[in-house]
Amino acid sequence: MAPVSLTYQRYSTKPAQWWIGAALRGLVDASGIPHSGFDGLSLASFTLGPDPAIAMTQHFGMTTRWVDSLAMGGASGIAAIRRAARALEAGDVDIVACIAADTNYTDTFRQLLAGFTRFSQDAVYPHGAGGANASFAHLTNAYMDRYGVTRADFGRVCVAQRQNALHNPRAIMKKPLALEEYLSARPIVDPLGLFDCVMPVAGAEAFLLMRGDTMRKHGLKGARLLASIERHNAFPEDPVQYRGGWALDVDELYGMAGVAPGDIDVVQTYDDYPVIVMMQFEDLGFCAKGESAAFVADNDLTIGGSFPHNTTGGQLSAGQAGAAGGHLGIVETIRQVTGTAASTQVEGARLGLASGFGMINYDRGLASGAVIFAGEDL
Amino acid sequence: MSIQRPRPPRKNPLSRTTAPLLPPPGRSRAAHGLTQAAALGQFALHQCPECQTVSYPARDACPKCLCGNLVVTPVPNGGTVLSVTTIQISGEPYFRRLAPARQALIALDCGPTIVAEARPDCQTGMRASASLQLDKAGQPVIYARPENGSPDSDSDPHWRELVADPLHRRCLITDGRNPITLPLAKALLGSGAAKVLIGISERWKPFADAAKLEALGAVELVDLDLADDQSVSAVAADYGARTDILIHNALHLRPGSILAGGELLKARDAMDVSYFGALRLAHHFGPIMRARGADRDNSAAAWVNVLSIFAHLSWPGFAAYSATQAASLSFSQALRAEMRGSGVRVLDVFTGPMEIDWLEHLPPPKVQPSAVAHEIVAALKSGEEERWVGDVAKDFRERFRANPKEIERDLWRQ
Numbered sequence: 193m194a195p196v197s198l199t200y201q202r203y204s205t206k207p208a209q210w211w212i213g214a215a216l217r218g219l220v221d222a223s224g225i226p227h228s229g230f231d232g233l234s235l236a237s238f239t240l241g242p243d244p245a246i247a248m249t250q251h252f253g254m255t256t257r258w259v260d261s262l263a264m265g266g267a268s269g270i271a272a273i274r275r276a277a278r279a280l281e282a283g284d285v286d287i288v289a290c291i292a293a294d295t296n297y298t299d300t301f302r303q304l305l306a307g308f309t310r311f312s313q314d315a316v317y318p319h320g321a322g323g324a325n326a327s328f329a330h331l332t333n334a335y336m337d338r339y340g341v342t343r344a345d346f347g348r349v350c351v352a353q354r355q356n357a358l359h360n361p362r363a364i365m366k367k368p369l370a371l372e373e374y375l376s377a378r379p380i381v382d383p384l385g386l387f388d389c390v391m392p393v394a395g396a397e398a399f400l401l402m403r404g405d406t407m408r409k410h411g412l413k414g415a416r417l418l419a420s421i422e423r424h425n426a427f428p429e430d431p432v433q434y435r436g437g438w439a440l441d442v443d444e445l446y447g448m449a450g451v452a453p454g455d456i457d458v459v460q461t462y463d464d465y466p467v468i469v470m471m472q473f474e475d476l477g478f479c480a481k482g483e484s485a486a487f488v489a490d491n492d493l494t495i496g497g498s499f500p501h502n503t504t505g506g507q508l509s510a511g512q513a514g515a516a517g518g519h520l521g522i523v524e525t526i527r528q529v530t531g532t533a534a535s536t537q538v539e540g541a542r543l544g545l546a547s548g549f550g551m552i553n554y555d556r557g558l559a560s561g562a563v564i565f566a567g568e569d570l
Numbered sequence: 571m572s573i574q575r576p577r578p579p580r581k582n583p584l585s586r587t588t589a590p591l592l593p594p595p596g597r598s599r600a601a602h603g604l605t606q607a608a609a610l611g612q613f614a615l616h617q618c619p620e621c622q623t624v625s626y627p628a629r630d631a632c633p634k635c636l637c638g639n640l641v642v643t644p645v646p647n648g649g650t651v652l653s654v655t656t657i658q659i660s661g662e663p664y665f666r667r668l669a670p671a672r673q674a675l676i677a678l679d680c681g682p683t684i685v686a687e688a689r690p691d692c693q694t695g696m697r698a699s700a701s702l703q704l705d706k707a708g709q710p711v712i713y714a715r716p717e718n719g720s721p722d723s724d725s726d727p728h729w730r731e732l733v734a735d736p737l738h739r740r741c742l743i744t745d746g747r748n749p750i751t752l753p754l755a756k757a758l759l760g761s762g763a764a765k766v767l768i769g770i771s772e773r774w775k776p777f778a779d780a781a782k783l784e785a786l787g788a789v790e791l792v793d794l795d796l797a798d799d800q801s802v803s804a805v806a807a808d809y810g811a812r813t814d815i816l817i818h819n820a821l822h823l824r825p826g827s828i829l830a831g832g833e834l835l836k837a838r839d840a841m842d843v844s845y846f847g848a849l850r851l852a853h854h855f856g857p858i859m860r861a862r863g864a865d866r867d868n869s870a871a872a873w874v875n876v877l878s879i880f881a882h883l884s885w886p887g888f889a890a891y892s893a894t895q896a897a898s899l900s901f902s903q904a905l906r907a908e909m910r911g912s913g914v915r916v917l918d919v920f921t922g923p924m925e926i927d928w929l930e931h932l933p934p935p936k937v938q939p940s941a942v943a944h945e946i947v948a949a950l951k952s953g954e955e956e957r958w959v960g961d962v963a964k965d966f967r968e969r970f971r972a973n974p975k976e977i978e979r980d981l982w983r984q
Binding site: 301306317318380381431 | 601655677709
């Protein structure tokens with residue numbers, strides 16, 4: 193509960209610690225619980241160095257009995273929920289503040305790419321320094337070849353998300369995007385153009401996790417976690433990644449939740465590039481493998497459409513606040529199923545799915561995960 | 571890919587000399603196993619000595635059996651291109667200057683998938699061959715070209731960053747009397763060098779090759795006494811800004827024992843041209859070359875130190891000479907560190923005893939001066955940092971690495 197999204201900034205003069213502090217205050221304001229009452233802290237950040245997560249307890253005057261630090265990029269949010277949920281279940285902790293925050297100074301992003309991981313530093317970045325754009329260009333190439341997908345197919349995802357972003361006052365992109373503009377955009381790393389790539393920003397996303405009894409004791413309302421999955425380095429034998437770990441775990445996800453893909457009212461996929469959105473549609477069971485292009489063409493992905501998807505505009509239009517990119521969809525899902533999404537609210541949304549994907553360590557993304565949330569009355 | 575690049579036009583003296591920029595230099599310790607292979611012009615990756623699995627990127631244990639003693643081993647360099655992309659936009663100033671860059675994902679026949687800089691004619695589905703190169707930061711990268719394409723990659727500006735091709739470059743050979751000079755001048759001009767400047771000391775002394783050198787065409791002989799600071803300074807003042815490849819090949823080879831009284835003088839003389847000569851060259855040519863490391867297509871590109879294998883181990887009977895070589899090897903390492911950031915490659919060429927008058931008493935095999943010359947040019951064209959020329963040098967390298975005491979004892983028998 194207590195979903196908190198700070199307004200993103202293209203560049204920030206403040207460090208990640210400042211954004212974490214602001215997110216904590218946001219959680220206090222949203223829940224009415226003082227931060228001294230948070231006995232668990234779960235953090236995801238690329239730019240917190242040299243601080244580890246534990247340093248934040250002293251920095252912000254908290255005494256916690258549980259601290260977690262997630263370094264799984266865009267899968268950190270899902271992993272944070274899974275770990276915190278187990279700790280809550282076991283009674284190790286009562287209220288966990290889950291925060292993802294990153295700053296973006298003027299040269300932060302380049303430095304982040306240059307030292308992303310050892311494999312990336314040793315074997316990818318020195319070959320043209322294309323960063324994640326180049327890695328996703330290969331994935332996109334291979335996916336297009338394999339399934340006959342075109343740039344226009346990807347464009348439909350980006351255009352729909354931009355329409356959604358126009359309803360999100362926090363989105364960094366404020367102008368509508370036409371398919372023609374998408375197709376004629378400046379090439380970045382072929383076949384990716386400008387609107388295939390996320391805008392790195394500074395920002396934070398946060399929420400609280402607690403057991404139902406704690407929630408009711410504090411007089412709060414929230415979303416209920418029905419199911420979650422997580423997988424790392426799935427399908428290492430695939431020469432080029434065309435599926436993620438979701439494909440291994442999808443039956444467990446819906447089985448645990450007791451629902452089917454068709455029951456989901458609103459979906460937030462991890463969308464640093466449209467190709468990975470397409471893979472999630474397939475691997476999470478919304479359409480068959482290789483049929484995302486037709487699925488996207490047959491559906492309206494906007495807030496009021498047949499398949500409401502990335503209702504904030506997603507990272508592609510709202511911006512990518514570092515590790516918070518993986519929390520963006522989770523926070524929005526909590527809002528959607530609790531009916532508090534305001535201008536991006538999908539009418540009658542009660543079941544929501546959020547997925548995460550992260551860490552292009554070398555030639556593919558390693559981490560994948562998903563959660564299903566229900567509104568309290570379900 | 572075989573159309574030869576025309577000679578760059580004369581530089582506009584009013585335009586800014588492009589400052590050297592570097593590609594991302596960070597590498598792990600394990601990755602430097604590939605630095606060693608790239609320096610020697612080999613394609614080698616980490617291989618597991620237990621299960622033979624080849625792994626890449628550089629790991630600290632085998633991903634199949636977890637053996638922790640991976641060995642960088644020469645492996646087949648062929649593979650199939652899975653995807654190629656063109657990086658139009660990069661955040662790194664070095665690649666922004668060179669944009670666009672081609673990058674390929676290649677499934678190697680020996681197992682791993684590699685990311686490589688790709689020649690523009692590499693296409694998805696094609697067979698490609700990979701080579702390990704040192705980039706302008708002196709760090710290992712992989713370059714890929716079509717397996718059945720032209721062997722010449724010169725038309726790719728990204729390839730030209732990885733090598734020190736003499737094409738259109740102006741070269742200085744510091745010791746005209748070294749027997750490698752004539753074949754080296756020929757080989758450089760044969761590879762398209764724009765000019766070869768040759769230093770000669772004490773021109774009043776007989777110099778048989780002078781006429782042959784001058785007959786080569788784009789060759790100029792200049793007075794250069796490496797033992798004289800003013801002489802080196804004067805040549806640098808005239809030619810420093812037009813020296814793209816400097817080849818320091820001072821040869822002062824005299825037999826002698828350190829127990830003999832005259833050895834001190836000999837050692838001083840030898841040091842004066844070899845080691846102190848190198849220092850004088852570094853002082854007068856080094857700063858200009860450093861500044862010109864990215865000066866268009868005929869930038870300063872390389873500094874070659876022609877060294878003896880006896881830089882590594884004193885040669886009985888040639889103590890002073892061996893000492894100059896050891897000092898010169900140390901000079902070369904120092905120069906490489908000083909040149910870091912400039913993009914100027916420092917190449918060490920190690921030779922065994924050459925087929926020359928002074929070494930008439932040695933039995934074969936001895937290396938021909940022309941072989942040394944050709945291998946210097948080959949090493950420049952393929953962007954190496956270290957080359958061992960001839961059978962004796964290769965034999966020495968292997969045995970010295972395996973057991974220096976064995977080869978030290980063996981040299982006593984000569």
